[in-house]
Amino acid sequence: MLPVVALVGRPNVGKSTLFNAMTRSRDALVADMPGVTRDRHYGVCHLGPRPFVVVDTGGLSGVEEGLDALTAQQVRLAIDEAQVLVFVVDARDGLLPQDQGILSELRRSGKPILLGVNKTDGLEEQDALGEFTRFGIAAMLPLSAAHNRGTEDLIAAALPLLPPDEDESEAQAEDDSIRVAIVGRPNAGKSTLINRLLGENRLIVSDVAGTTRDPIRVPLERDGKRYTLIDTAGVRRRARVEEGVEKFSVIKTLQSMAASQVVVLMVDARENLADQDLTLIGHAVEEGRALVIAVNKWDGMDAYQREQCQRTLERKLVFVDWAKTVFISALHGSGLRELMRAIVRAHASATHELGSSDLTRTLEKAYEAYQPPLVRGHAPKLRFAHPGGSNPPTIVIHGSRTKHIAPAYRRYLEGFFRKRYRLEGTPIRIDFRDGD
Numbered sequence: 001m002l003p004v005v006a007l008v009g010r011p012n013v014g015k016s017t018l019f020n021a022m023t024r025s026r027d028a029l030v031a032d033m034p035g036v037t038r039d040r041h042y043g044v045c046h047l048g049p050r051p052f053v054v055v056d057t058g059g060l061s062g063v064e065e066g067l068d069a070l071t072a073q074q075v076r077l078a079i080d081e082a083q084v085l086v087f088v089v090d091a092r093d094g095l096l097p098q099d100q101g102i103l104s105e106l107r108r109s110g111k112p113i114l115l116g117v118n119k120t121d122g123l124e125e126q127d128a129l130g131e132f133t134r135f136g137i138a139a140m141l142p143l144s145a146a147h148n149r150g151t152e153d154l155i156a157a158a159l160p161l162l163p164p165d166e167d168e169s170e171a172q173a174e175d176d177s178i179r180v181a182i183v184g185r186p187n188a189g190k191s192t193l194i195n196r197l198l199g200e201n202r203l204i205v206s207d208v209a210g211t212t213r214d215p216i217r218v219p220l221e222r223d224g225k226r227y228t229l230i231d232t233a234g235v236r237r238r239a240r241v242e243e244g245v246e247k248f249s250v251i252k253t254l255q256s257m258a259a260s261q262v263v264v265l266m267v268d269a270r271e272n273l274a275d276q277d278l279t280l281i282g283h284a285v286e287e288g289r290a291l292v293i294a295v296n297k298w299d300g301m302d303a304y305q306r307e308q309c310q311r312t313l314e315r316k317l318v319f320v321d322w323a324k325t326v327f328i329s330a331l332h333g334s335g336l337r338e339l340m341r342a343i344v345r346a347h348a349s350a351t352h353e354l355g356s357s358d359l360t361r362t363l364e365k366a367y368e369a370y371q372p373p374l375v376r377g378h379a380p381k382l383r384f385a386h387p388g389g390s391n392p393p394t395i396v397i398h399g400s401r402t403k404h405i406a407p408a409y410r411r412y413l414e415g416f417f418r419k420r421y422r423l424e425g426t427p428i429r430i431d432f433r434d435g436d
């Protein structure tokens with residue numbers, strides 16, 4: 001499961017700037033996903049060799065009173081969730097008493113701490129760091145989050161402190177099951193669906209209940225196909241009740257998406273598609289996962305409501321129009337066959353093996369039909385293509401001036417490849433490379 005790194009510090013030291021620098025994706029899409037606690041941002045950092053979740057405990061903006069209490073609460077939550085703590089301070093403000101308070105709290109956790117000294121731009125390194133040596137934290141890193149300096153060093157320093165990679169790749173390679181993450185907001189019907197799919201087999205998981213806070217993997221066999229359901233909330237009803245509050249765990253959701261091949265996003269047909277649903281979809285796509293949208297509680301909706309719902313979904317989901325939407329009732333078990341078919345289909349597309357010569361031929365056809373617009377009198381050239389990986393299917397295209405290829409042309413190519421290989425239910429990645 002993805003490890004977790006938290007950014008902790010006073011307001012205004014630059015945590016959210018740093019968060020953006022760390023989670024910026026290939027497509028520069030920064031997704032923040034407010035969880036139950038407001039103003040906390042979660043993202044996945046892909047800049048190093050091993051991805052991890054970044055939590056920005058941050059934004060206390062607008063809060064005038066009880067700042068200390070709120071900071072303390074954020075700090076505790078960060079300590080609770082993360083394996084590595086990045087303590088962010090402001091080189092321009094220097095060492096303030098509140099920093100000292102936060103640090104003592106962090107130290108009590110016994111978790112590894114990195115000191116990120118931010119806003120060092122325009123300062124002499126010695127001046128910038130000097131004061132903070134008093135903290136006695138060995139790993140002290142000068143940063144300028146606003147200018148994206150020091151981020152790589154920070155990541156390099158954090159990686160060795162993370163818990164060892166369980167290296168599940170071997171086990172997964174032998175296991176031919178389709179790994180499915182079932183995600184969605186509370187009450188969407190995730191546990192009902194999982195229990196319904198498992199039928200009597202649900203007892204398998206009972207002894208796991210409460211022993212771990214990680215998402216749970218549940219084997220499922222259905223119509224001769226094997227699946228591993230990666231569950232964020234579902235089957236552990238009892239554990240959840242004991243925890244008291246039933247909270248939506250963004251971290252668990254990100255972890256289960258990362259561990260999966262196919263993400264099933266469950267939404268309640270009676271509720272509108274919320275921003276959080278769209279953010280979850282954005283994350284799944286950014287992570288390159290295949291995607292199925294399951295609209296639950298389809299039972300008991302009249303024809304008018306169904307039509308309204310379908311129309312809204314179509315409008316809001318144009319950006320993932322390749323993803324299949326299925327209408328189900330987890331409670332009554334209807335639509336589940338179609339759901340499983342969509343999962344199998346999406347998985348097949350996501351892991352489809354592409355061949356170099358065929359890709360190049362398809363590229364030529366696409367290029368002949370429609371060429372990228374000229375850039376200062378020169379056309380970007382696309383020469384040949386080869387596969388660059390699967391889940392998501394990645395197509396590497398070699399050419400020249402590919403930097404100038406507009407997003408619209410990239411989408412055109414994506415659509416062309418998608419149609420040619422009938423890649424339904426999965427995002428496609430295109431990597432342009434200049435020169436040969």
Ligand code: GDP
Pocket residue numbers: 009010011012013014015016017018058059060118119120121143144145146147
């Ligand atoms: P947060 O409250 O800790 O999340 O802080 P923000 O990320 O919102 O940053 C607070 C202010 O500091 C903003 O105006 C940023 O533009 C600024 N800032 C952040 N990082 C840097 C930096 O590296 N150098 C400078 N000079 N300013 C920065």
Ligand code: GDP
Pocket residue numbers: 184185186187188189190191192193233234296297298299300328329330331332
């Ligand atoms: P979770 O929080 O996503 O795991 O959601 P639950 O599975 O706990 O379901 C939340 C509520 O919705 C429960 O009261 C379920 O009985 C109800 N529910 C789940 N699926 C359906 C469905 O297909 N139709 C109807 N009418 N209710 C459902």
